[in-house]
Amino acid sequence: MRGRPPRTARWTMRRCAISSPTCTACSTPTTRAARRPTRPEPPAMRLRDFSSGAAIRALGWLGAAYIRLAWATTRWRVEGLEHRQALIAAPGPLIGAFWHNRIVFSPMTRLPGRRAHAVISANRDGEFMAAVARSFGVALIRGSSADPRKPMKDKGGRAAYAASLRALRAGDTVVIAVDGPRGPRMRVQPGAAALALAASAPIAPVAFATRRGRYLDSWDRFLLPWPFDSGVMVYGAPLPPPARATPGAMEAHRQALEAALTEVSRRADTLAGRAPIAAAPQA
Numbered sequence: 001m002r003g004r005p006p007r008t009a010r011w012t013m014r015r016c017a018i019s020s021p022t023c024t025a026c027s028t029p030t031t032r033a034a035r036r037p038t039r040p041e042p043p044a045m046r047l048r049d050f051s052s053g054a055a056i057r058a059l060g061w062l063g064a065a066y067i068r069l070a071w072a073t074t075r076w077r078v079e080g081l082e083h084r085q086a087l088i089a090a091p092g093p094l095i096g097a098f099w100h101n102r103i104v105f106s107p108m109t110r111l112p113g114r115r116a117h118a119v120i121s122a123n124r125d126g127e128f129m130a131a132v133a134r135s136f137g138v139a140l141i142r143g144s145s146a147d148p149r150k151p152m153k154d155k156g157g158r159a160a161y162a163a164s165l166r167a168l169r170a171g172d173t174v175v176i177a178v179d180g181p182r183g184p185r186m187r188v189q190p191g192a193a194a195l196a197l198a199a200s201a202p203i204a205p206v207a208f209a210t211r212r213g214r215y216l217d218s219w220d221r222f223l224l225p226w227p228f229d230s231g232v233m234v235y236g237a238p239l240p241p242p243a244r245a246t247p248g249a250m251e252a253h254r255q256a257l258e259a260a261l262t263e264v265s266r267r268a269d270t271l272a273g274r275a276p277i278a279a280a281p282q283a
Contacts, residue, residue, distance in 0.1 A: 056128065059128055060128060060130070060132045061131070061135055063131070063132040064132050064135035066227075067107070067132070069227050070227045070229070071108055073227045073229070074210060074227070074228070074231045075229075075230045076230075076233055077232045078233050079233070079234045079235070079267065079268075079271065080234050080235035080237070080264070083204070084235045086238075087111060087202075087204060088112065091171060092171055092201070093170075093171055093172065093201035094111070094114070094168075094173045094174075094202060094204060095173075095195060095196055095201050096109065096116075096173055096174070096203075097176060097188075097192060097204065097205050097257060098175065098176070098177050098205075098206055098261075099177065099178070099179055099185075099186050099261055100180040100181070100185070101215075101220040101221050102206075102207050102208055102265065103129075103175075105225070105233070107136035109206055109235075110138075110173065111173060114171075115167075115170075116173045116174075116175060117138065117140070117173065117174045117175065118138045118139070118140060118141065118174075119141045119143065120133065120140060121142070121180070123181075125181075126181070130142065138175075139172075141163045141164055141174070142160065143157050143158075143159050143160020143163075161191065161195065164199075165199055168195070168199035169199055174201075176191075176195075178257065179220070182219065183220060184279070184281070184282070185219060185221065185277075186258075186261070186265070187279060187282065188254050188255075188257050188258040190250065190251075193241075193242055193253040194250065196239075196242065196253070197241045199241075202239060202241065203238060203239045204235065204238045204239075205236035205239070205257065205260040205261045206233070206234070206235055207233075207234050207261065207267075207268045208225075208268055209223065209269045209271070209274060210230065210232075213229065214226070223277075231272060232271040233268070234264040234268045234271075236261070236264040239253070239257055239260060241253075
C-alpha cells in the first residue's frame with residue numbers, strides 16, 4: 001500500500017518445549033546455562049562406612065590376621081603365670097576382665113578346653129570387633145552397657161547380661177572390657193560385679209603392653225601392637241565374687257577390680273619400658 005513501508009521478514013527462534021541444555025526443535029543451544037545440582041563433599045572414610053556383610057567379614061579376617069602376626073612375632077614375657085595355671089586346674093565359670101584399650105590380644109589368653117564368649121557392643125562400631133572375634137572362634141554376646149543418664153534407652157544390655165549368665169552357668173568363660181564400650185577410660189562399670197555374683201564366678205584381670213606399640217588418639221587410648229616387637233603379658237590374681245548383694249559390697253568389689261586391673265596394666269607398661277596410661281577422671 002502507498003505510504004506504508006514495505007514489510008520485512010522477521011527471523012524468530014522457536015522456543016524449546018522442554019527444559020534441556022539443547023533445543024530439540026532447532027538443535028541449537030539455548031542461552032540458559034544448565035544448572036548442575038550441588039552435592040556435598042563426601043565425608044572422610046570411616047570404618048563404619050564398610051557396612052556390608054562381605055566387607056565386614058573381609059575386614060575382620062584382615063584384622064585377625066594382623067593380630068596373629070603381631071602375636072607370633074612378639075617376644076613375650078609372662079608374669080603371673082601361676083594364676084593362669086590355677087584357673088586351668090580349676091574348671092568352672094570365669095570372667096576375663098580387660099580394659100578396652102588392651103582387648104586386642106584377649107583371644108590369645110583363652111584357657112584350653114574352655115569355651116570363650118566375648119561381650120561386644122551391638123552398634124555398628126562393634127561389627128568389626130565381632131568379625132575379628134568370630135575369626136578366632138570366639139562366641140559372640142552382643143549388647144552394650146546402659147547409659148545411666150538414659151535409663152529408658154536399652155542398648156541390648158539386658159539380653160547381653162542374660163546370655164553372659166547362661167554361658168557362665170554352663171562353665172564357660174566370658175570376656176568383658178569392663179570400662180566399655182564408651183568409658184570413662186579405665187573405670188570399671190558396675191555390671192561385672194553383678195554378673196560375678198549371679199554366676200558365682202571369679203574375675204581374672206589381664207593386661208599386656210608392648211615396647212613399640214602405639215596408643216591411638218581414641219577415648220580409651222587403644223594400644224595397637226606392632227609386629228616383631230617385645231611385650232609383656234600380666235595375669236593378676238582372680239577376684240572372688242562379691243560376698244553380698246548390698247550396695248556397699250558391690251561398690252567395694254568394683255573398686256577392688258578397678259585397682260587390680262590398673263595394677264596389672266601399670267606392671268605391664270613398666271616391664272615393657274613405656275609410660276603407664278592414666279585413668280580418665282571419674283564421671
